[in-house]
Amino acid sequence: MEPPLVAENLSTPTDTMAVSSSAAAEALRSVLHRVHQVSGRCGRAPHQIRVVAVSKTKPVSLIRQVYDAGHRCFGENYVQELVEKAPQLPEDIEWHFIGNLQSNKVKPLLTGVPNLAYVEGIDDEKIANRLNTVVASIGRKPLKVFVQVNTSGEESKFGVEPSACVELAKHVSLNCPNLEFCGLMTIGMLDYSSTPENFMTLANCRTEICKALGIPEEKCELSMGMSGDFEQAIEMGSTNIRVGSTIFGAREYPKKASN
Numbered sequence: 001m002e003p004p005l006v007a008e009n010l011s012t013p014t015d016t017m018a019v020s021s022s023a024a025a026e027a028l029r030s031v032l033h034r035v036h037q038v039s040g041r042c043g044r045a046p047h048q049i050r051v052v053a054v055s056k057t058k059p060v061s062l063i064r065q066v067y068d069a070g071h072r073c074f075g076e077n078y079v080q081e082l083v084e085k086a087p088q089l090p091e092d093i094e095w096h097f098i099g100n101l102q103s104n105k106v107k108p109l110l111t112g113v114p115n116l117a118y119v120e121g122i123d124d125e126k127i128a129n130r131l132n133t134v135v136a137s138i139g140r141k142p143l144k145v146f147v148q149v150n151t152s153g154e155e156s157k158f159g160v161e162p163s164a165c166v167e168l169a170k171h172v173s174l175n176c177p178n179l180e181f182c183g184l185m186t187i188g189m190l191d192y193s194s195t196p197e198n199f200m201t202l203a204n205c206r207t208e209i210c211k212a213l214g215i216p217e218e219k220c221e222l223s224m225g226m227s228g229d230f231e232q233a234i235e236m237g238s239t240n241i242r243v244g245s246t247i248f249g250a251r252e253y254p255k256k257a258s259n
């Protein structure tokens, strides 16, 4: 995988980076510092952990502040919102679409966001096939994808059951040449605090998939950990944490969220 933005890149701003004193930029630095510390504690290199700054519901101006602090990796989970915001921001942002994606939104997403790097949240063959087809039809480079696993057993959660993850990972790897299988993603409990069981389940899914596909563990990333639990997730092997409110502040939602 390409080197993600890492904690050490930001701890001492250089003259190539704007020194920003915005609250969001400070919060980002603090998150990167915590990533650095926890990875040190568990004997992992901080550059093995990608920090996706989840900017949903937040204005472009605030995202820009975090960008100006040197961060390049951002995540959104509403198609319409991402399609509106992405063109107003620099093209070297690596966008992650995180969460549930509907088939009829695939084309607007891919055409509206040429710098979309990852879709985190493939949870059935249909959406994988649709992404595969649209990537080919618009002629963009292969799209990196994570398979979403429902590790909490909650019915409200998207994601394949752990017992079905091997089959879906195989489908993506073997039948979707325009997708690049990167690993597994999970969302913890509804209150956004994952129990170690959720993370352990995801790690076990990785073991099975690596065995079935004959790939090394490094070829199957784990996207787990959010504001409330990213340190624990890193300790349990996460390579991709998705941090929103700790960087951008609490979100305010309209009465009824629209997608």
Ligand SMILES: *Cc1c(COP(=O)(O)O)cnc(C)c1O
Residues within 6 Å of the ligand: 054, 056, 077, 098, 099, 187, 192, 226, 227, 228, 242, 243, 244, 245, 246
């Ligand atoms: C909103 C969201 C996050 C970030 O949550 P925070 O608790 O604000 O860090 C992470 N992952 C997904 C899928 C989300 O929808």
